[in-house]
Amino acid sequence: MVPGWLMEKEKVTYDLPFILLCVLAVINSLKPEFIIPGLESIGIIRQIPNIIVGMLFLLWLAQGQKVFHNKQTKFYLAFFLLMVIDTALARNPERAFLITKGFTAGVMWYLAMIGFVDDFAKLKKLINIFLVCNIFIAFLGIKSGGLVHNIPALCDENDFSLLMNMLIPFSFFYGMEAGRMRGKIFYYGITALFITGVIVSFSRGGFVGLFFTLLYCFSKIQKKAVFIFMSLLVAVSVYFFAPQGYWKEMATIQQQGTQEGTAKRRIYLWKNGLRIFVHHPVFGVGPYNSGVWVTTYDKTEQGARDWGRALHSIYFTLLSELGLIGTFLFFAIIYYGERDKKYIIKLYMNKSLIENNPNIPDLKKESLSKQVRESYFLSLALTGALIGYLSSGIFLSVLYYGWFWKIMTYTVILFNLTNKTLEHPDKTG
Numbered sequence: 268m269v270p271g272w273l274m275e276k277e278k279v280t281y282d283l284p285f286i287l288l289c290v291l292a293v294i295n296s297l298k299p300e301f302i303i304p305g306l307e308s309i310g311i312i313r314q315i316p317n318i319i320v321g322m323l324f325l326l327w328l329a330q331g332q333k334v335f336h337n338k339q340t341k342f343y344l345a346f347f348l349l350m351v352i353d354t355a356l357a358r359n360p361e362r363a364f365l366i367t368k369g370f371t372a373g374v375m376w377y378l379a380m381i382g383f384v385d386d387f388a389k390l391k392k393l394i395n396i397f398l399v400c401n402i403f404i405a406f407l408g409i410k411s412g413g414l415v416h417n418i419p420a421l422c423d424e425n426d427f428s429l430l431m432n433m434l435i436p437f438s439f440f441y442g443m444e445a446g447r448m449r450g451k452i453f454y455y456g457i458t459a460l461f462i463t464g465v466i467v468s469f470s471r472g473g474f475v476g477l478f479f480t481l482l483y484c485f486s487k488i489q490k491k492a493v494f495i496f497m498s499l500l501v502a503v504s505v506y507f508f509a510p511q512g513y514w515k516e517m518a519t520i521q522q523q524g525t526q527e528g529t530a531k532r533r534i535y536l537w538k539n540g541l542r543i544f545v546h547h548p549v550f551g552v553g554p555y556n557s558g559v560w561v562t563t564y565d566k567t568e569q570g571a572r573d574w575g576r577a578l579h580s581i582y583f584t585l586l587s588e589l590g591l592i593g594t595f596l597f598f599a600i601i602y603y604g605e606r607d608k609k610y611i612i613k614l615y616m617n618k619s620l621i622e623n624n625p626n627i628p629d630l631k632k633e634s635l636s637k638q639v640r641e642s643y644f645l646s647l648a649l650t651g652a653l654i655g656y657l658s659s660g661i662f663l664s665v666l667y668y669g670w671f672w673k674i675m676t677y678t679v680i681l682f683n684l685t686n687k688t689l690e691h692p693d694k695t696g
Contacts, residue, residue, distance in 0.1 A: 279392050284326050284383040291319045291376070292393050295669070296400035301417040302407075320372045323379035334381045337679050338603040343672075346596040347374050349589060350554050357553030358560065362575075366554035366667050373669055377676050384680050387638060387688075394437070394645070394677065401434050402457055405464045413468025420668060428473025429659040431464035432480045433670055436651025439484045444644040455496070476659030483654050487647055533579050533662065539564055540583035544590070551590035554667065557583075577664035581657070584666045600675055601653070607682035608646040614685070615643035621689070635688065642685045649678050 279285070300306045300313050327333075334340070350367045357363040384390050407415045408427045415421040421430065435458055442454030465477045485498075542564045543557055552560055558575040565573075578584050585594045614621070621635050652674050656665070665671075 279388045280386070282383075284323060284379065285389055287319050287323050287326075288380065288383060288393060289396060291316060291323075292396045293400060294319075296397055297403065298418045301419070317372055320375050320379075323383075324375040327375075327379045327382050330382060333378075334683065337381070337683070339600050339675055339679050340377075340381065342596045342599045342603070343374070343377065343675065346589075346593060346600070347371070349550070349593050349596065353550055353553035353556075353589065356550070357556045359556055360553075362555040362559065363553040370554075370667060373672055377672065380676050381679055381683065385684075387641070387684055390677070390680055390684060391641075397673075398434070398437055398441075398457075401430070402460065405431065405434070405457075405460050408464050409460075409467050413464065413470065424468040425470045425472050425659075425663050426665065426668075428465045428468040428470040429476060429656065429663060429665060430670065431461045431468070432473060432476040432655030432659050433652040433674075434461045435465075435477075435480050435655065436484055436648045440487075440644045440648040440651065443487075444641065472659050472662035475661065476655050479658040480651055480655040483651050535569070536573065536576065536578045537580060537583045539573075540578045540580070540587040543587040544583075547587070547590060549590045549592060551586070551588045551593060554588055557587040560587075579662055579664050581660035581663070581666045584664055588666075601657075604653075604675060604678040605650065607678060608650055610682065611639070611642050611646045611685055614639045614689070624689075638688060639685065642681060645677075645681055649674055649681070 281289075294300075294316050300309075300315070306312045347370060350363075350370055354360055354363040354367045384393065404415060404418075404421070408421065408431070413424040414427045421427045438454045438458040438461060442451045442458060445451045445454055462477065462481075465473045539561050540557055543552055543560050555577075557578050558573070561573050561576070562570045564570070578587065585597055589597075618636060621632055621639065624632075653671075656671055656674065660666075
């Protein structure tokens with residue numbers, strides 16, 4: 268039996284909100300309405316995720332206590348409010364509304380998650396679902412040459428490689444946390460699967476993200492044997508699965524500079540983004556509206572061709588569409604998330620905080636130490652996923668995708684549960 272997070276059996280309370288969250292986790296990962304032929308044309312099927320989110324939000328409203336104390340929650344809600352204001356002020360409000368409407372469902376899901384995922388067993392179950400579902404997605408993408416044709420968010424090689432880069436730290440650090448060799452082989456094996464997904468995608472942005480993700484993961488390896496094993500695993504994955512001409516294509520990241528191909532196009536779009544930011548520095552021009560302003564600053568034929576195009580960068584999208592306020596809120600969420608993870612790392616590194624705590628019964632100290640260890644490796648996985656997102660996102664328009672906000676959500680829940688466990692050890696199982 269595979270040990271560790273994936274197959275660990277803990278008692279989970281399957282109340283209605285958590286069942287809905289589990290179903291939603293499967294649907295959001297596998298997108299059956301797009302993968303199964305015929306379902307996409309059935310309108311009610313495509314609305315099931317929104318219906319579930321609506322039910323969860325109503326259940327959240329009906330519950331007594333609400334969780335609002337986290338800094339990330341306050342900044343997230345402020346970010347959403349900024350999007351609403353910018354949508355009303357946007358030159359093209361229809362485009363802005365399209366993004367803000369989807370973002371609204373994400374906010375409702377977030378509030379339900381931090382409210383209803385109230386123990387570690389539930390958190391681990393949801394992450395297990397997320398990981399297992401994406402193993403299937405990885406196989407689909409590799410089979411199709413680095414994309415999943417039927418899923419809109421993954422029908423581009425760059426987006427698929429970004430998702431794979433975010434998954435690598437989860438399987439990698441679960442492998443480090445696993446106590447038995449079977450578990451390590453399993454997790455390191457799917458790590459190789461996700462790396463292969465990035466390689467076959469032929470994405471240069473994905474390659475940049477892969478480099479920084481693996482650099483972070485390998486920096487946390489303390490045992491030389493594990494380091495050598497993982498290095499060989501990456502080398503084997505590259506050798507067997509790198510498409511013909513892969514390294515020649517990756518070399519164009521440097522060779523093309525700003526003069527040829529997609530590099531030249533991105534530089535052009537980024538310059539337009541900076542022009543927009545200079546003229547709208549505080550609030551920006553609204554979600555999905557940077558492309559609407561291209562012809563204002565470039566009245567040539569190229570400007571007309573690029574009307575409505577995304578800027579292909581998280582950072583230029585932030586500056587131009589949400590201004591300094593949105594950029595501040597985005598990085599504030601990252602800052603406080605990393606601060607919370609440092610608290611968990613400190614607990615793991617300084618075991619005396621548990622061993623010498625007179626408020627914790629001796630019988631509880633061993634189980635709490637185990638829980639802190641698991642929290643530590645999950646915190647590393649979340650930081651690694653964040654690095655994969657931020658580095659790959661240099662070249663991709665994925666600001667409004669749900670992936671970053673999912674990392675934030677898991678980070679908030681992990682910190683809250685770890686903190687609650689130490690404050691009330693008598694209530695832990």
